[in-house]
Amino acid sequence: MITLIKDATTTGISQGTSIIDGNDTGQDIHSFQVITNGSPTELIVSVLGTINGSEYDCIASHTLNATELVNGSTIFHLVNKPIPKIKIRIDKLEGGVSPQVSVYYFKGSVSTWE
Numbered sequence: 001m002i003t004l005i006k007d008a009t010t011t012g013i014s015q016g017t018s019i020i021d022g023n024d025t026g027q028d029i030h031s032f033q034v035i036t037n038g039s040p041t042e043l044i045v046s047v048l049g050t051i052n053g054s055e056y057d058c059i060a061s062h063t064l065n066a067t068e069l070v071n072g073s074t075i076f077h078l079v080n081k082p083i084p085k086i087k088i089r090i091d092k093l094e095g096g097v098s099p100q101v102s103v104y105y106f107k108g109s110v111s112t113w114e
Helices: 066-071
Strands: 002-008 027-037 042-050 057-063 073-083 085-094 100-107
Touching (some): 027 042, 042 073, 042 100, 066 073, 085 100
Antiparallel strands (some): 027 100, 042 057, 042 085
């Protein structure tokens, strides 16, 4: 697990994070866990990816629904997007009392059943 954002209190973009190991060329199965504190009423996070290491583009966006906001967490997945580096952008963070957002990343692989 990789921490992408820890206890953010405003909108903004995380630092770029390499998600490859050794000779990997980029993961194509990605899981993101968003944890909130302070009961925000609106939260939108976007995943930005790069192939060349410098130009990032939005490859996915997730708007937390009412249940996810009440629960204070959600997990969403992104597949078939082989990228070597990612960033997280908090596009909208509103409501609540001193809301905080943390985003964690887990890279996966497809298991072959025989």
